[in-house]
Amino acid sequence: MHGQAKVMVIDDDENILFAFKKVLEKDGFTPIFSTNGFEVMEKVQAEKPDVIFLDIAMPGLDGLEILKQLKDKGIETPVVIITGYGTMQTAVKAIQLGAFEYLTKPLDINRIRLLIQRAIETNQLKNKVREFEIKQSEIDYEEKYQIIGNSPKIQEIFKLIGVISMTPNTTPVLITGESGTGKELVARAIHRSGANASEPFVAINCPAVPENLLESEFFGHEKGAFTGADKRKYGKFEIAGKGTILLDEITGIPSNLQQKLLRVIQEREFQRVGGNETIKVEARFIATTNLNIIEEVKKGNFREDLYYRLSVFVIEVPPLRERREDIPLLANYFLKKYSREMKKNVSAISDSAMEILVNYDYPGNVRELQNIIERCVILSKGGIITPDLLPENLKSGKRDIDDFNIPIVSENLAEARRKVIEAFEKKFLIELLKKNRGNVSLSAKSAGVTRQNLTYLLKKYNIDPKSFR
Ligand SMILES: Nc1ncnc2c1ncn2[C@@H]1O[C@H](COP(=O)(O)OP(=O)(O)OP(=O)(O)O)[C@@H](O)[C@H]1O
Ligand SMILES: [Mg+2]
Structure with missing residues (x-):
């Protein structure tokens, strides 16, 4: 897929260019090099690179000035700023000017690969979004109390x-x-x-x-x-x-x-x-x-x-996890709202980030989703919301064991453990039998234990499967 991806590197340091050349060619990207700040604009317009790596310290025209010119011209190609001496001020300035990322030397090859990957994903999405936006333009995002949703449950409401x-x-x-x-x-x-x-x-x-x-x-x-x-x-x-x-x-x-x-x-x-x-x-x-x-x-x-x-x-009003179809719609709605409010040009949520958003359970419902997107817009640098911007707890899979609020019933570890496990097993067995209407063979199968094993447990907890029929 990235065979055709063009990576432009602007640096006056031949050693850096040589290092990039080796990596890019090995990975199958097309490199475009420039050692002169004054020809950058022309080259970018002619070659349309997918991502630009730009050294901040260039003779003549410095990197930040080039970045500013690119942005002023409306060029949306992600620009990664490279600097030999990372100061907070230059980093802040670079991000404010719209840099996609900010790297300090010595350069880490793996990080560069990752950034190229992300930049390509960003570009592809931006194109998709542009088509989508034309269709959406009639929606008035200023409508403060609009209820967003397309799920059958919301339609009922x-x-x-x-x-x-x-x-x-x-x-x-x-x-x-x-x-x-x-x-x-x-x-x-x-x-x-x-x-x-x-x-x-x-x-x-x-x-x-x-x-x-x-x-x-x-x-x-x-x-x-x-x-x-x-x-x-x-x-x-x-x-x-x-x-x-x-x-x-x-x-x-x-x-x-x-x-x-x-x-x-x-x-x-x-x-x-x-x-x-x-x-x-x-x-x-x-x-x-x-x-x-x-x-x-x-x-x-x-x-x-x-x-x-x-x-x-x-x-x-159903919880958000019972109408997951609405999540992409709501997420995109909040994205528009906050990027507009914060005057940031964040235009889309990547497929992988959206997948995480759709699978999360939202104990705080729409308000929680809204807060997550607001935070993403604040943190976003590249115009696209990628999984790395999402809070950790969304990514750690489904429900955390913490959610079950396990009580500590004894100071003695062995005893506390035994009691919790017994309570858990009992609850598990009851739910299992309810689901399978007291059918022991089916229950054993769905729980992944042998019939004998299940029978033993039922005896232990004095549970009669017949009472579930
Ligand atoms: N379907 C929706 N479309 C757009 N925004 C929504 C939607 N549902 C909720 N919100 C937003 O989520 C936030 C919480 O909504 P709201 O205050 O109506 O919830 P609530 O059920 O009254 O919550 P609480 O019980 O905490 O008072 C608000 O900012 C609201 O604008
Ligand atoms: Mg309320």
């Missing part, structure tokens, strides 16, 4: 948003989903697609407000209602008018207030704290939670009646 936005404000909505899945975005989309889109969208992050102030935050208060209430305050329910009230993390509100809230949602009216004027609620209530709200009801942390009232429409 788009439909639900459409249905809900046609209902009157008296219909409440409950949005559930893990942290970072986009619950707030969904709430905003419902608001903006509805008839009252121009009315206020008022969000209250319930756990962030001190408990004793939450009531006044909701309903407002009259002057003198409590110590410190030196003037009337309008609550968020009033401020929202005919718009939307987002109760973010609703499971965080205390029980007595849950009760008051239920009454307000049912009767659509309330009074300010310390007041007796009745005020109508005209906004729509949207509540979110990242907990399993049914569990919270069971545990007695959340009122069942309030849950029923809120759950007329429930939107469950």
